[in-house]
Amino acid sequence: MPISLDDPAKLRKVRDQAHQVAMNLLRPISRTYDRAEHTYPRELDLLAAMIDGLSDSGAGSGAGASGVRRDPSDGDGPAGGSGGVRNGTNLASVMSVAEMCWGDVGLLLSLPRQGLGNSAIASVGDAGQQERFGRLWASMAITEPDTGSDTANIRTTAVLDGDEYVLNGEKIYVTSGERSDAVVVWATLDRSLGRAAIKSFVVPKGTPGMTVERLEHKLGIRASDTAAIRFDDCRVPVENLLGSPDIDTSQGFAGAMATFDNTRPLVAAMAVGCAKAALDLTRDLLEQAGVVVDYDRPALTQSAAAARLLAMEADWEGARLLMLQAAWMADNRRANALEASMAKAKAGRVASDITLSCVELCGSVGYSEGELLEKWARDSKILDIFEGTQQIQQLIVARRVLGLSSAELK
Ligand SMILES: Cc1cc2nc3c(=O)[nH]c(=O)nc-3n(C[C@H](O)[C@H](O)[C@H](O)COP(=O)(O)OP(=O)(O)OC[C@H]3O[C@@H](n4cnc5c(N)ncnc54)[C@H](O)[C@@H]3O)c2cc1C
Numbered sequence: 001m002p003i004s005l006d007d008p009a010k011l012r013k014v015r016d017q018a019h020q021v022a023m024n025l026l027r028p029i030s031r032t033y034d035r036a037e038h039t040y041p042r043e044l045d046l047l048a049a050m051i052d053g054l055s056d057s058g059a060g061s062g063a064g065a066s067g068v069r070r071d072p073s074d075g076d077g078p079a080g081g082s083g084g085v086r087n088g089t090n091l092a093s094v095m096s097v098a099e100m101c102w103g104d105v106g107l108l109l110s111l112p113r114q115g116l117g118n119s120a121i122a123s124v125g126d127a128g129q130q131e132r133f134g135r136l137w138a139s140m141a142i143t144e145p146d147t148g149s150d151t152a153n154i155r156t157t158a159v160l161d162g163d164e165y166v167l168n169g170e171k172i173y174v175t176s177g178e179r180s181d182a183v184v185v186w187a188t189l190d191r192s193l194g195r196a197a198i199k200s201f202v203v204p205k206g207t208p209g210m211t212v213e214r215l216e217h218k219l220g221i222r223a224s225d226t227a228a229i230r231f232d233d234c235r236v237p238v239e240n241l242l243g244s245p246d247i248d249t250s251q252g253f254a255g256a257m258a259t260f261d262n263t264r265p266l267v268a269a270m271a272v273g274c275a276k277a278a279l280d281l282t283r284d285l286l287e288q289a290g291v292v293v294d295y296d297r298p299a300l301t302q303s304a305a306a307a308r309l310l311a312m313e314a315d316w317e318g319a320r321l322l323m324l325q326a327a328w329m330a331d332n333r334r335a336n337a338l339e340a341s342m343a344k345a346k347a348g349r350v351a352s353d354i355t356l357s358c359v360e361l362c363g364s365v366g367y368s369e370g371e372l373l374e375k376w377a378r379d380s381k382i383l384d385i386f387e388g389t390q391q392i393q394q395l396i397v398a399r400r401v402l403g404l405s406s407a408e409l410k
């Protein structure tokens with residue numbers, strides 16, 4: 001059977017809807033909220049209500065970042081009749097997130113109820129927790145002043161006291177940490193037991209002992225708030241621990257890390273969308289300057305600018321295909337940790353390279369605030385940093401390809 005590299009037919013509608021939203025709702029307010037850092041974009045409330053409506057009607061699976069999960073009922077069964085291939089919510093999510101980020105990454109990250117904490121709840125939470133927390137807007141708090149890439153080093157503690165856990169510690173760089181309804185906090189039940197003792201806890205906003213200390217000023221994604229949060233004897237019910245409370249040292253970090261297998265393809269999607277925005281605009285600007293890219297002639301026979309654009313588009317296509325593969329594997333319940341990291345590594349790097357190269361190709365027009373190119377070059381950098389940096393993704397890929405443990409390859 002020939003391989004089709006087209007988007008699956010049944011997902012084109014959700015992709016096209018997301019593109020319309022990006023073009024008509026996000027782009028027009030993109031510059032405004034880049035300048036008005038820390039101001040909540042009120043326009044997003046309407047959009048979030050629309051997405052909720054679509055989800056309730058069953059028509060919106062994958063409309064935003066919370067769509068990821070590994071549900072046996074995902075997809076609509078065999079496609080092509082050859083072996084139960086599913087194109088489900090993970091694929092729909094990356095496709096729509098990429099389109100929304102063609103509009104604006106910072107605004108996508110600010111969408112109510114579509115936080116990375118929502119993805120964690122969808123990935124690790126049981127049915128009861130999906131029911132209780134599914135309607136909240138949840139951010140995700142892993143990073144600490146002494147813990148970045150080395151997530152196993154988490155110092156925030158969770159101590160069982162009766163039917164509650166008591167959390168103590170400090171989290172930094174929490175995306176949507178001020179605006180969200182709840183924070184999914186990674187904390188250790190027992191530091192002496194290492195990675196296996198790290199669990200995630202849902203802490204609703206307003207819980208005594210949780211304080212948002214400050215918001216960060218940033219290079220890009222300025223529409224998105226990034227908070228530092230303290231936990232001082234902050235109590236949550238035992239039912240707020242996501243997944244199993246057992247410390248299974250044979251399983252190591254696998255439980256909490258499962259979230260990344262679902263969220264890394266989403267970050268790859270953000271990068272794919274942001275880079276596409278830069279490519280589309282650059283192609284238009286070059287065309288206005290008389291440089292028309294000819295897709296039927298070898299790059300070497302065209303102008304340097306056209307050849308550069310063609311090379312960037314090829315690099316972008318590689319990132320897009322890795323993103324689709326990682327999400328598709330999740331839909332088909334195949335282990336995708338390697339592919340999720342490959343997609344994130346490739347897309348994160350490609351987005352930074354492409355957006356900055358587009359600024360360069362367009363010269364002063366690219367650098368000025370008259371166009372959004374300079375903004376996309378700033379916005380894209382974070383996509384190569386959060387949810388695991390470029391270097392960490394490469395380390396994960398190397399470990400998996402070489403069959404080495406984290407102790408063997410650091
Ligand atoms: C805007 C923004 C939003 C964020 N949102 C969130 C969020 O919602 N939730 C959250 O928990 N965190 C969030 N973060 C934090 C982000 O995930 C971390 O910044 C990231 O994990 C890197 O950690 P670090 O900054 O401490 O860098 P470090 O881990 O100190 O790394 C510094 C440099 O060293 C490299 N490095 C580290 N270890 C190795 C190694 N073993 N081999 C090779 N190179 C290595 C890194 O790649 C990097 O280049 C956010 C950060 C920013 C800036």
